[in-house]
Amino acid sequence: MKYSFLLLFILLSSSIFSQTDEEVVKKIYAQSLTNGKSYDWLNHLSNQIGSRLSGSLGAEKAVVYTKDELDKLGLDKVWLQPVMVPRWIRGSKEFAFIETEPGKTTNVNICALGGSVSTPALGLKASVVEVKNFEELEKLGKENVEGKIVFYNRPMQADLIHTFEAYGGCVNQRYQGALEASKYGAIGVIVRSMNLRLDDLPHTGSMSYGDLPVEKRIPSAAISTNDAELLSAMLKLDNTTKLYFKQSCKQLKDVQSYNVIGEITGSEFPNEYMVVGGHLDSWDLGDGSHDDGAGVVQSMDVLRLLKESGIKPKRSIRVVLFMNEENGLRGGNKYAEISKQKGENHVFALESDSGGFTPRGFSFDCNDASFNQVLSWQPLFKPYLIHYFEKGHSGADVGPLKTESNVLAGLVPDSQRYFDHHHASNDTFDAINKRELELGAATMTSLVYLFDKYGINPISNPEKIKN
Structure with a gap:
């Protein structure tokens, strides 16, 4: 045999x-x-x-x-x-809305970015400043950013056939966005999802605070592409528009x-x-x-x-x-x-x-x-x-x-x-x-x-x- x-x-x-x-x-x-x-x-x-x-x-x-x-x-x-x-761990499902005036709100779809800290237990509400990149953030300076939520709204470049190139061209706002915004006194960050189509699904992904002390870290979340478009349009109509979001994620x-x-x-x-x-x-x-x-x-x-x-x-x-x-x-x-x-x-x-x-x-x-x-x-x-x-x-x-x-x-x-x-x-x-x-x-x-x-x-x- x-x-x-x-x-x-x-x-x-x-x-x-x-x-x-x-x-x-x-x-x-x-x-x-x-x-x-x-x-x-x-x-x-x-x-x-x-x-x-x-x-x-x-x-x-x-x-x-x-x-x-x-x-x-x-x-x-x-x-x-x-x-x-x-x-x-993500914790309970995140919740967010856009507020144009007291009592007048529109719910939007968000998710915490991986590695983010949580918001306060009752959530976080503040005025929003929209930027496309870190250069625009720097130009705004601390006087225009402190106490606000920074909204990074740079889309993936649609005319790039190699979609990973488009992803690479905008992913730094997700990964480093909170670290950069915290330098100017921002209290939170919302990032447009890394997605080439318009839909209601927020996309998570890793983010980093670098060597920033824990007490200085600010919560960071992704917003769906549809809701990013909505928030941007509302800010153009009224730059006093506010955003509320709540997340309970935790690093163990x-x-x-x-x-x-x-x-x-x-x-x-x-x-x-x-x-x-x-x-x-x-x-x-x-x-x-x-x-x-x-x-x-x-x-x-x-x-x-x-x-x-x-x-x-x-x-x-x-x-x-x-x-x-x-x-x-x-x-x-x-x-x-x-x-x-x-x-x-x-x-x-x-x-x-x-x-x-x-x-x-x-x-x-x-x-x-x-x-x-x-x-x-x-x-x-x-x-x-x-x-x-x-x-x-x-x-x-x-x-x-x-x-x-x-x-x-x-x-x-x-x-x-x-x-x-x-x-x-x-x-x-x-x-x-x-x-x-x-x-x-x-x-x-x-x-x-x-x-x-x-x-x-x-x-x-x-x-x-x-x-």
Whole structure:
């Protein structure tokens, strides 16, 4: 019986080695689209566990669930990597209204930004000053801001096709808005949601007070795009218009959580590591299906699809489900820290953290020699309508692994609808398309297969040249 299994393994291995890259990639896509697991895993993660904010019960349930599922895949190793994470809780639902005169109010939709302090128990009401950026805030000065609520109302730039560029162009008002406004005596901050469409859904996200003492911190909340338009219009008619808002969020002590890691040990170069991953935590308003449940289950499926396709990797391939990307990046930093302590050589890392929409290609953080190698594989992806291969950002969690010689990559799905859901209550499983999700898993697996087979370009690795 033992020899029969050995013969079967040799035959499977020979079959893979005799196949062309086109044939192997085609088999990977077929496996994902007809026998994928990513959609079922995401269904459980989203609908049975739900939101997974760092330090929450949902996050801990997700750790247990994903480790159990990786155990079932028959990987060579599966383990939990401890990491201390922040614990911020939203508390009761926020409430806000615009007041044009005493007793005449209009309710608006807001949500506290992650990391914000609460308002006083009875809420906060004050006149509002609207600005587009920090320069306008500085021009107003303390005499026009002190004792008021600062309203940051800079929309995402609609004419930018790359929506992440539009996001990057205005997210500083969310992240640093309270810190900057507090310098001028503001008592609160309201930020236009990072959303390209007009709707009634406020979008949360992380914010920071920097080194500002706790007693000087002011509450910060996001307002829906529809209500941002309304507030702006009312202020133009009457600049004495006031805003009331109430939130009861709270920052608690750090708690222990975990990165979830699974590995297929390399058959030829076990000390060369390739990572594929997404972040297991999410914000608390929806269930985090796009951000980043999709990346989690796609990354898990990469290892399963390699095994199902009969591929025995040369290099050690790890799936890493990072904890606390949303409000701290503790998981990504911890993984890189431990890897550095152990002297591990990470030659490649791929992250999926841009939603589960149709894959368009990859963004690579690497040198020119490695990128030219990547471009030579572009025809393999053309039959799947995946043509976008550009140098650029890879991903927040794999970023700390960057060296001069390795290759980092980020999956690039179609992003036109991503910010409709990002950090909002409609980031839910019903917004996921099964086929698009499975195409993403196959696309990631194919790239991992190619990098494992050919390695990184030797020109980019001085040590290999010396040898």
